[in-house]
Amino acid sequence: MVYLTRRAEFSASHYYHNPDLSPEENQRLFGKCNNPNGHGHNYTLEVTVKGNVDPCSGFVVDLKQLKDVLNREVLDAMDHRFLNKEVPEFLHRIPTTENIAIVVWQRLAPKLQQAQLHRVRVYETPDLFADFYGEP
Amino acid sequence: MKAYLTRRYMFSASHRLHSDAMSEAENAATYGKCNNPHGHGHNYMLEVTVSGPVDEATGMVCNLVDLDGFVHTKIIDRFDLQNLNTMPEFVSAVPTTENLCIAIYDILRRGFRFAHLEKVRFEETMMNSFEYAGGAELRH
Numbered sequence: 024m025v026y027l028t029r030r031a032e033f034s035a036s037h038y039y040h041n042p043d044l045s046p047e048e049n050q051r052l053f054g055k056c057n058n059p060n061g062h063g064h065n066y067t068l069e070v071t072v073k074g075n076v077d078p079c080s081g082f083v084v085d086l087k088q089l090k091d092v093l094n095r096e097v098l099d100a101m102d103h104r105f106l107n108k109e110v111p112e113f114l115h116r117i118p119t120t121e122n123i124a125i126v127v128w129q130r131l132a133p134k135l136q137q138a139q140l141h142r143v144r145v146y147e148t149p150d151l152f153a154d155f156y157g158e159p
Numbered sequence: 160m161k162a163y164l165t166r167r168y169m170f171s172a173s174h175r176l177h178s179d180a181m182s183e184a185e186n187a188a189t190y191g192k193c194n195n196p197h198g199h200g201h202n203y204m205l206e207v208t209v210s211g212p213v214d215e216a217t218g219m220v221c222n223l224v225d226l227d228g229f230v231h232t233k234i235i236d237r238f239d240l241q242n243l244n245t246m247p248e249f250v251s252a253v254p255t256t257e258n259l260c261i262a263i264y265d266i267l268r269r270g271f272r273f274a275h276l277e278k279v280r281f282e283e284t285m286m287n288s289f290e291y292a293g294g295a296e297l298r299h
Contacts, residue, residue: 039217039218041216119217119219121162121219121220122213124162125160149167151165152164152165153165153220154162154164154165156298158161
């Protein structure tokens, strides 16, 4: 089994707000991240896939295919977007780093053909990242 | 769904690697330049990884304010700009980064209640890093 990681970057804005909670409770929970006008990050995404090395090609996965899927399913949808308003999953789910990792996983997993998705890592800043391994 | 959250922190501290269980010559042979009696320092990069179900109401494994608050109060405020050899954690343990990993892990495990502690990772320099998950295997 060999693991292969592809890195990508996207820039997007978001804010944290739960409509089921009072404005005071939102403010207490989310602080500055609750500003409804949003704020932005340069996100770094790491997608790790695993599989056996194909004896013919020497690849775990065709990187071009992985890149195409990543561009189509994730970057086209999220790069230079306001996540809360423009990405359907975040209309009713708070776009925290954890949830972005889950959504990226859910978008990629059904589209990958050769290799199996192992981990999605999302850096919100160089000091903060979330990992998702598809665990329930 | 279970996710893992990792936060990076920095602190700077000095130390000297020296074991009372060894002779001066053995200490010098074992620790080399790190045995310099006057000590030396590092900018330590600490990574704390916690895990748990993503809360549906907040979208979070744990609130960063709680994690940052704990780490700043219980770790950074105590260790930053200190000599590790003078700290209670290292009265009977050599302040190698291995032992520093274990000491920091234990502080978090004993006191941090907002999510499950997964592991602690230190970079002592750009060339050396150390990880400790309380004896469990690491997940990569």
